[in-house]
Amino acid sequence: MTNSIYIDQEEILKRYKQPDKKTHKGIQGHALIIGGSYGKIGAVSLSSKACLKTGCGLVTVFIPKCGYDILQISIPEVMVLTDIQEEMISNFTFDFTPQAIGIGPGLGQAVETQNALHQFLKTNTIPLVIDADGLNIISKNKKLLDLVQPKTVITPHPKELERLIGKWDSEEEKMSKAISFSKQHQVIIVMKGAPTRIIDGESVYENTTGNAALATAGTGDVLTGMITSLLAQSYETIDAAILGVYLHGLTADIALPETGYQSFIASDVIANIGKAFLSLKKMV
Ligand SMILES: NC(=O)C1=CN([C@@H]2O[C@H](COP(=O)(O)OP(=O)(O)OC[C@H]3O[C@@H](n4cnc5c(N)ncnc54)[C@H](O)[C@@H]3O)[C@@H](O)[C@H]2O)[C@@H](O)CC1
Ligand SMILES: Nc1ncnc2c1ncn2[C@@H]1O[C@H](COP(=O)(O)OP(=O)(O)O)[C@@H](O)[C@H]1O
Numbered sequence: 001m002t003n004s005i006y007i008d009q010e011e012i013l014k015r016y017k018q019p020d021k022k023t024h025k026g027i028q029g030h031a032l033i034i035g036g037s038y039g040k041i042g043a044v045s046l047s048s049k050a051c052l053k054t055g056c057g058l059v060t061v062f063i064p065k066c067g068y069d070i071l072q073i074s075i076p077e078v079m080v081l082t083d084i085q086e087e088m089i090s091n092f093t094f095d096f097t098p099q100a101i102g103i104g105p106g107l108g109q110a111v112e113t114q115n116a117l118h119q120f121l122k123t124n125t126i127p128l129v130i131d132a133d134g135l136n137i138i139s140k141n142k143k144l145l146d147l148v149q150p151k152t153v154i155t156p157h158p159k160e161l162e163r164l165i166g167k168w169d170s171e172e173e174k175m176s177k178a179i180s181f182s183k184q185h186q187v188i189i190v191m192k193g194a195p196t197r198i199i200d201g202e203s204v205y206e207n208t209t210g211n212a213a214l215a216t217a218g219t220g221d222v223l224t225g226m227i228t229s230l231l232a233q234s235y236e237t238i239d240a241a242i243l244g245v246y247l248h249g250l251t252a253d254i255a256l257p258e259t260g261y262q263s264f265i266a267s268d269v270i271a272n273i274g275k276a277f278l279s280l281k282k283m284v
């Protein structure tokens, strides 16, 4: 039997943890965002900025060389590691141990990048969020799913979900296929849409925030950064997914009266993360 839960303010307050007064950047979590390719460095800029603005102490990105200046100039707070390749990632290499890793925004699907993801998944044990081209690469070679460690968060939009689980004829079939997939591979699926549902085996959590203003480029990349941030801050995996999706939607609800549906862009999600957190505080 499926256990379905609406994610409202009450559910969020059960999960939300206020930072300790004596905390410092060294214990607020260090997140790594891996992604970007020529022409899609913006996806990593959005994701890493959202990661910082969701409370992570330190954020490093791993990107192709062509993104170095872009990242350093657009977000000076983020640290940058680069691949040996100019336009795509060919080997995931980093010399520290992050508390969480987000992979996929703007990553592209070059053969070199596919191989790099394969090698990385073989040995990785760090909590992981996989999005966008990270998921598309896995869809092309489903054997990679056997290498994905339990409790990995995947964040497909409907097309990415279809590439992973196959087509469906009804909402019921989509849900039952997604639940089977979550159980079989022990992954938490953030099934993006209106509304977004989070699936953890038999448990289905339905988000109650967000609106059509979010239907704009890069809002998913931002969500990846937000969930990765919460994971790096030691939230339980399921709580990181639930809280990230709720806050992400809340930014659009807060901004809507000022931006309208049309002029809201992914950067407006990031700009309103602070207000979204503050509205949680008011509820306490
Ligand atoms: N500024 C940037 O650098 C951006 C980079 N992006 C990156 O671009 C790459 C490709 O991602 P895309 O998602 O654009 O391409 P995809 O080919 O994965 O998805 C686009 C397809 O999915 C369908 N689709 C998307 N959302 C849907 C929904 N809610 N319901 C039904 N169908 C839906 C679209 O109609 C289209 O056919 C990713 O790596 C992504 O991270 C995008 O996030 C856009 C912004
Ligand atoms: N009509 C809508 N109502 C609510 N949320 C939406 C709507 N359209 C898109 N979203 C949200 O916006 C985000 C889009 O993610 P995604 O498609 O991956 O964008 P991108 O890849 O461009 O970053 C998801 O979180 C999704 O739930």
Ligand SMILES: [Mg+2]
Pocket (backbone or CB within 6 Å): 131, 132, 157, 220, 221
């Ligand atoms: Mg996306």
